[in-house]
Amino acid sequence: MRRPPVAQARVALPGVLALLLAACATPPARPPTSPSAPPPEVVSSAPPAATSAPAAKEADTSPWPRLRQAFAMQGCDYRPQVQRWAQTYAKGARQFAASWKRAMPFLLIVVDELAKRDLPGEFAMLPYLESSYQPVATRGDRPAGMWQLVPDTAREAGVVIGAGYDGRLDALxxxxxxxxxxxxYYKEFADWRLADMAFNSGEFRVRKLLGQRDPHALSADELARFAFNPGTHEHLDRLLALACIIDDPARFGIKLPEPDEDDRLQSVTLEAGMDLRLAARLAGLGIDDVKRWNAGYRRNRMAPDAVHRLLLPAARVERFHAAADAVPLALWSDWREERAARTSGIGSWATQIGVPVAVLAAANAVDEGATVMPSTTLLLPGHEPEPVDDGRRKPARNPRVHVVVAGDTLSRVAHHYAIPLDRLQRLNPQARGTLHLGERLRLELTDD
Structure with a gap:
């Protein structure tokens, strides 16, 4: 079972706890402070509005020193399995760095939120471990989003899940x-390791296995003897292995990426729902990026009952607001795409549709004197039918093959399909060690 705007702060580790870290296997009991498509092809008589200047120096602030300062667990020295996982991750140094580069916009959000809450930096590794920081969409009762939250747990935590909006896919x-x-979990179990295990396997399982033991006195060896699913112990090892690499990337031959200007996202609260394609044009961004940053919206337009906000690069927010002011609120939500069949001015299209040319120009990120060329895809006011998909259809019964996604392990796949681990290993002798995204595993269900 798996399982939230953002402030900046630094987490300081008291010296006495640093000594404890070096001396024993118990982590410090530091409580938290509180529970892409291009724009239309046009021939323009004047350049489009310029983007705003970079918003702040913090857009270029590296997350890595902040994470290292906030690390609170033993990392590399926890137990030998951690080192082995670190070496496994480091084998593909270039791919490892590239995956963190793609994760950067969401990583910066998580780093800020950890600092705000005074939580250990190791938990920034959790979304990487669960999903490679990708807002993974699923159906039925399967986990979803970069934190891989199951529906029941997410709803208990106050996350809204509906047909047009799934808060598990919303980064904030x-x-x-x-x-x-x-x-x-930390408040209950007083141990960051057990907090991670509760996130992975459920708090009731941890509570049962812990019994009357004092978590402060648990060594790594003692904790390893707890009768968790093997995947739960492996989950903690992998979390600490990732932190081990981030703590000293040069040791593993890895050069970590740094954020670009557009990686620092800013939350923009809207007065009404808006079509994401319109938002992308107004901000001068590709629709694929806007949809990825705002994956909670499952359709082109925001659901009426969903929170109306956008995550946009901070450097683009001023441009977005200026362009959005040119579009009446009543026209924010309903738009459709149409491919031009002739050469004509954007003003001609505006007259034909019956909207001010300034509105249509803003919606298509062009100036009011632009000429639209044939085959250009224009965004025009008007209702466009959405595909019906309530997200509750169940996966095919008795599948014969499982396609590996981020966070999968053999033990996790075996548990999900109720297949004995040794049988799954016999069916897939090639699947040893780390599974690879897209790899196909043969299955044999218990009710076949």
Whole structure:
């Protein structure tokens, strides 16, 4: 079972706890402070509006020193399995760095939220471990989003899940919910390792196995003897292995990426719902990026009952606001795409549709004197039918093959399909060690 706007702060580790870290296997009991498509092809008589200047120096602030300062667990020295996982991750140094580069916009959000809550930096590794920081969409009762929250747990944490909006895919909502859970688990179990295990296997399992033991006195060897699913012990090892690499990337031959200007996202609260394609044009961004940053919205337009906000690069927010002011609120939501069949001015299209040319020009990120060329895809006011998909259809019964996604391990796949681990290993002798995204595993269900 797996399991939330953002401030900046630094987490200081008291010297006495640093000595404890070096001396024993018990982590410090530091409580939390609180539970892309291009724009239309046009021939323009004047350049489009310029983008705003870079918003702040913090857009270029590296997350890595902040994470290292906030690390609170033993990392590399926890137990030998951690070192082995670190070496496994480091084998593909270039791919490892590239995956963190793609994760950067969401990583910066999580780092800020950890600092705000005074939680250990190791938990920034959790979304990487669960999903490579990708807002993974699923159906039915399967986990979803970069934190891989199951529906029941997410709803209990206050996350909204509906047909047009899934808060598990929303970087802000899901991060708030996930870190609320981590803080709650630490408050109950007084051990960051057990907080991670509760996130992975459920708090009831941890409570049962812990019994009357004092978590402060648990060594790594003693904790390893707890009768968790092997995947739960492996989950903690992999979390600490990732922190081990981030703590000293040069040791593993890895050069970590740094954020670009557009990696620092800013939350923009809207007065009404808006079509994401319109938002992308107004901000001068590709639709694929806007949809990825705002994956909670499952359709082109925002659901009426969903939170109306956008995550946009801070450097683009001023441009977005200026362009959005040119579009009446009543026209924010309903738009459709149409391919031009002739050469004509954007003003001609505006007259034909019956909207001010300034509105149509803003919606298509062109100036009012632009000429639209044939085959250009224009965004025009008007209702466009959405595909019906309530997200509750169940996966095919008795599948014969499982396609590996981020965070999968053999033990996790075996548990999900109720297949004995040794049988799954016999069916897939090639699957040893780390699984690879897209790899196909043969299955044999218990009710076949």
């Amino acid at each position: 909502a899901s991060t708030s919910a996930a870190l609320d859970l981590i803080a709650r």
